[in-house]
Amino acid sequence: MNDVVAKLRELLGSDCITDPALADGYLSDWRGLLRGNAACVLRPRTTSLLSRSVRICQEAGVNVVPQGGNTGLVGGSTPDETGLQIVVSTGAMKKIRTVDPVDMSVVAEAGATIAELQSAAAEADALFPLSFASEGTATLGGALATNAGGISAVRYGSARDLLLGMEVVLPDGRIWNGLRTLRKDNTGYALKHLFAGSEGTLGIIAAAAMKLAPLPVGREVAFCAVETEDQVLDFWMKLRAAADGNVRAIEYLSGSCVELAKREGLRSPVEKADHYVLVELTSSRPEAGLKDMLEAFLADRLEDGTIVDAALAQSGEQQKQIWRLREDQTEVQKKAGRDFKHDVAVPVANVPELLRRSRADVEAGFPDVTVVPFGHVGDGNIHLNVVLPAALGAERAAEHGRQISQAIYDIVLSLGGTFSAEHGIGRAKVGLLESKRDPVELDLMRRIKSALDEDGSFNPGKIFR
Amino acid sequence: MNDVVAKLRELLGSDCITDPALADGYLSDWRGLLRGNAACVLRPRTTSLLSRSVRICQEAGVNVVPQGGNTGLVGGSTPDETGLQIVVSTGAMKKIRTVDPVDMSVVAEAGATIAELQSAAAEADALFPLSFASEGTATLGGALATNAGGISAVRYGSARDLLLGMEVVLPDGRIWNGLRTLRKDNTGYALKHLFAGSEGTLGIIAAAAMKLAPLPVGREVAFCAVETEDQVLDFWMKLRAAADGNVRAIEYLSGSCVELAKREGLRSPVEKADHYVLVELTSSRPEAGLKDMLEAFLADRLEDGTIVDAALAQSGEQQKQIWRLREDQTEVQKKAGRDFKHDVAVPVANVPELLRRSRADVEAGFPDVTVVPFGHVGDGNIHLNVVLPAALGAERAAEHGRQISQAIYDIVLSLGGTFSAEHGIGRAKVGLLESKRDPVELDLMRRIKSALDEDGSFNPGKIFR
Incomplete structure (x- = not known):
């Protein structure tokens, strides 16, 4: 491993981070629920350096954990505890290559934040439509890798719906240049849609072309x-x-x-x-x-x-x-006690039933719990959160939380819904995916994973066990 | 082969067509440019029968050519000339399972035509937004398998953009039930987007859930x-x-x-x-x-x-x-002489340059040719057609056509465009895909094809050589 890190340091200089103090922020998740370790943290500044970094890792058989702004809520970009993985952050690839208000498109590198893209678009008198709570830190690459949704998805769609093209570094270090800005392009399989939402398990998004919209006045x-x-x-x-x-x-x-x-x-x-x-x-x-x-x-x-x-x-x-x-x-619920989050969606027509049944079931089983659902009703996407009394103690709260989560997911699935609407699977929902999804669907996903990441070296333990 | 056909006939009865007169319409393409042959044509009436039909073909090592309304323009659903393939039409699976104006979704089987879906939606006071010339014959399954675009894509998107969920019969006969009607669902890879636009090379779409829109008044x-x-x-x-x-x-x-x-x-x-x-x-x-x-x-x-x-x-x-x-x-151009179609797209900002250069280049090289471009300018998608004089003779026209096509595709690619905007690759553009696309992109597509269709039995010769 020392040898690999030495090679990476030779390639990236100080953008290969080994100092524990500097690496720290990359090793735990946004909510502070998970903490991992890593041999080093890489912050390459170009697609070419990213590609060469990945190739060095691949040749040495080292596992890679891609990371964007690290604002995800399911632990998708946190390394495991072994210290044998390498975190590859796209945070230093921040160039906004073009903003074209005629074409209504923006081409930017993965590390540009959502807020930076909003500003760049506004300067060109256009709207970058994606918008969500962590937009000041969340990056384009991360938003696409997790298919982020948010507040305005009801009008403009999720990250995927705004996606025109992509540049991706593959697990073997090759670069796929799919950075086209076309509204229509039926030339083979929709590779960009495969990488979007794949949570860093199939490749690292290095840059992307996205749709803009007319600026609201x-x-x-x-x-x-x-x-x-x-x-x-x-x-x-x-x-x-x-x-x-x-x-x-x-x-x-x-x-x-x-x-x-x-x-x-x-x-x-x-x-x-x-x-x-x-x-x-x-x-x-x-x-x-x-x-x-x-x-x-x-x-x-x-x-x-x-x-x-x-x-x-x-x-x-x-x-x-x-x-x-x-x-x-998010803040007021955190202050109110021990909060458990459930990012679920049902068909829009089933939202009333979801709200009624979840409240009735949870309140009947756990009288001291407050059900605090809110969210994107136009998309059928409700953050079906619950708050347990702080006085309950961490252990009992965790046990109650598990039971409540199970009850909520059962209701959601019985209503034709999903246990992850916009946050993804990451590490947190691997068990849910494995137990709740059709084996045929899981088999198809595993086949694709094997086809594109033969060694299983990209973000192991995420999406799949 | 007789054995396979006998088994299929036992399963499907008269929905296994061997009579040449009845099979005829399934063996050539919409424009009458290609003509193939087949051991039989299957028209199963349910997903279960479709699945069992495919399994029989797979066990016997027989290649399958999926077919929807057979209105494609690139020969994607025409069998080859050997007579050793079997055409599997979804045309008899026509049930519209639900139209839900609250959820704004429709769930229908693959054989429902676009026009039938429009009518069913209108009856529920909603709009099925997809609309294109062949909508009376084209089917939901075919529209999704080719990611059809059309007139209103500028507002509502192409078929893919309206897609909520899918039921697919895989090359080994298994059924993937992904028929969810959710607006947001981040649970693993976007399988539905992989099947959409895959032109029957990865599976047969048996049913789909699609978005509706408020009915315009x-x-x-x-x-x-x-x-x-x-x-x-x-x-x-x-x-x-x-x-x-x-x-x-x-x-x-x-x-x-x-x-x-x-x-x-x-x-x-x-x-x-x-x-x-x-x-x-x-x-x-x-x-x-x-x-x-x-x-x-x-x-x-x-x-x-x-x-x-x-x-x-x-x-x-x-x-x-x-x-x-x-x-x-389409009609007036056909009457005007020998017409050659080029379904291309460029970034919207490059449309003027595309129109100027293609007209100048073609008219300079071929003074007796009329360039007749039209199409969806809001999507950058121009049908850059040319009409050659009927008097030119078939052979010389074909030769001129080839040269003109090459010139047009070169201009399109130099402007960041695509040689297939909404029609797909099928059989007609296999060579273009192979020669014009990045080898990394082709390799990724081939890996996916092998992962999902191990025997290569689904629509061989389409998309890939």
């Missing part, structure tokens, strides 16, 4: 109080038809979520209810009349009883206040 | 005369920002295309020009004000000189007349 935000789960869905159905593609975000918050936020000093602009919906409309047409449209829509929904109260933000400041109720959930 | 169609290639692009850029997602179609027609159409008795509502653009806007909002918006937009473009003339259809009849100029191109 109008933006309206509203917050609504809703009495029942069915009305939440009904509201979305009506809005979907009325707003005709202008819905940038439609987020659900349970009454319990808003109560937790209030405890931390946030204020809700509507009366107390069991359910809430946050709506954001955007348009690139200055004269789109979004505000009139949303105002009329909300009046109609109050009239027909779909909602019981509504607040349409009258200023940018009010928009921010409404958004904080949603964006601060 | 407003529709406006306009036809514009434009002086230069750059203005065509400029027009699209301005419309893209102004219409904010309401553009259902933006089609380019060269002056030569419209002249050919006029010769066949069609009428253009605008003055003669070198270039034309057809626009269709749609909205699901009754009060979207599309007509006012388009009227104002066209007035502004006349004012700023982007276009020289415009006609906004004032009735459904006028809309139809405008669309005929575009939709009849």
